[in-house]
Amino acid sequence: MIEIRDLQIKYDDFIAINDVNFEIKEGEFFTLLGPSGCGKTTTLRSIAGFLKPSKGSINVNGKNIINIPVEKRELGMIFQSYALFPTMSVYDNIAYGLKIEKRSKSQIQERVLELADLVELNEEQLQKNVSDLSGGQQQRVAIARALAKKPNIVLFDEPLSNLDAKLRKQLRLELKRIQRETGMTAIYVTHDQDEALEISDHIAVFNDGKIEQIGTPREIYDHSATEFVCNFIGEANSIGSDLIQYINDHTDKNRFNPEAKHYIREEKIKLWVPSNSQAVPINATVVDGVFYGTFSTYICKALDTTLRIIVKEDGNTTIDSKKELTIYIDPKDILEYGG
Ligand SMILES: Nc1ncnc2c1ncn2[C@@H]1O[C@H](COP(=O)(O)OP(=O)(O)OP(=O)(O)O)[C@@H](O)[C@H]1O
Ligand SMILES: [Mg+2]
Numbered sequence: 001m002i003e004i005r006d007l008q009i010k011y012d013d014f015i016a017i018n019d020v021n022f023e024i025k026e027g028e029f030f031t032l033l034g035p036s037g038c039g040k041t042t043t044l045r046s047i048a049g050f051l052k053p054s055k056g057s058i059n060v061n062g063k064n065i066i067n068i069p070v071e072k073r074e075l076g077m078i079f080q081s082y083a084l085f086p087t088m089s090v091y092d093n094i095a096y097g098l099k100i101e102k103r104s105k106s107q108i109q110e111r112v113l114e115l116a117d118l119v120e121l122n123e124e125q126l127q128k129n130v131s132d133l134s135g136g137q138q139q140r141v142a143i144a145r146a147l148a149k150k151p152n153i154v155l156f157d158e159p160l161s162n163l164d165a166k167l168r169k170q171l172r173l174e175l176k177r178i179q180r181e182t183g184m185t186a187i188y189v190t191h192d193q194d195e196a197l198e199i200s201d202h203i204a205v206f207n208d209g210k211i212e213q214i215g216t217p218r219e220i221y222d223h224s225a226t227e228f229v230c231n232f233i234g235e236a237n238s239i240g241s242d243l244i245q246y247i248n249d250h251t252d253k254n255r256f257n258p259e260a261k262h263y264i265r266e267e268k269i270k271l272w273v274p275s276n277s278q279a280v281p282i283n284a285t286v287v288d289g290v291f292y293g294t295f296s297t298y299i300c301k302a303l304d305t306t307l308r309i310i311v312k313e314d315g316n317t318t319i320d321s322k323k324e325l326t327i328y329i330d331p332k333d334i335l336e337y338g339g
Helices: 040-048 090-100 105-119 123-127 135-147 165-182 193-199 217-222 227-232 241-249
Strands: 002-011 014-024 029-033 055-060 075-079 153-157 185-190 202-207 210-215 236-239 261-265 280-291 295-302 305-312 324-329 335-337
Touching (some): 002 040, 014 040, 014 202, 014 210, 029 040, 040 075, 040 153, 090 123, 090 135, 105 123, 105 135, 135 165, 165 193, 185 193, 193 217, 202 227, 210 217, 210 227, 227 261, 236 305, 295 324
Parallel strands (some): 029 185, 029 202, 075 153, 153 185
Antiparallel strands (some): 002 014, 002 055, 236 261, 261 335, 295 305
């Protein structure tokens, strides 16, 4: 449905994004993820029509839209700052675009009530001024307003980042529900990897104006294509050369290049013999442990490597510091880069 080809965008002489390519299918939740300054907003704004590419094309349903002005692109847009009209009621904010289109009063009312239901705002809230609502409620209004004209494509630029952690978690699940219920195609910008993993069908990981990897959350997490992606998505332990040599010596084939860099994710290291696996047992010493309720983390030292290990709590395991134990690493869980 959306095809971005060889996109380059410049601010004067500065190349903000380069060689950006991706495709989004209809009804997909597609996320642009990356650290501050990597070019996510720039990419989104070019799709919206606020920025003209210096190279490349943006095709929607087979048609290059780069010469179509913003207002004719028929996209919904939701930003970090809610960009609502503060002196108007919630109802009037949501109805705004529909009034401009001169829809009938009853049509407008029907649509506003439908949207209020979708984003879970009640009738009392509809009559309030937006400035009398909480941040989370204002963002619901912004979402409802952006969806009023039933756009097929909706762009989100860090819409939840002004909200506290708990509300963010709640609203992102709701956004996913709203996207599923409406069937819209969502392009969502965030720098929060948990958020991206939780709500996306596909993720494009940006770094310094370029895409490093595109994939499903699972592909990106389990098979990070580059060292950058591996470190940006979730936590990964760097494995030292002595430990890699040890693992090489205890597998059939010397499968790891000692010159390359190696990582393993925290939860992939096991403290008990895993069933059906080729896991290599390794002697380790516990240096520290922290209890977090549903899980604990242990810092363990094995040869030249310090590993942080996550263990799900079952209430029966307490592991003391300085305890010698055996950890298990399955070679298939080791990520290798370069070399
Ligand atoms: N209007 C502008 N003029 C000049 N340079 C800009 C402009 N807007 C962005 N840039 C630069 O382009 C690069 C990409 O910026 P962009 O806003 O797309 O990043 P981002 O990934 O959205 O970051 P953040 O997570 O902080 O919002 C940055 O180096 C930024 O400094
Ligand atoms: Mg941005």
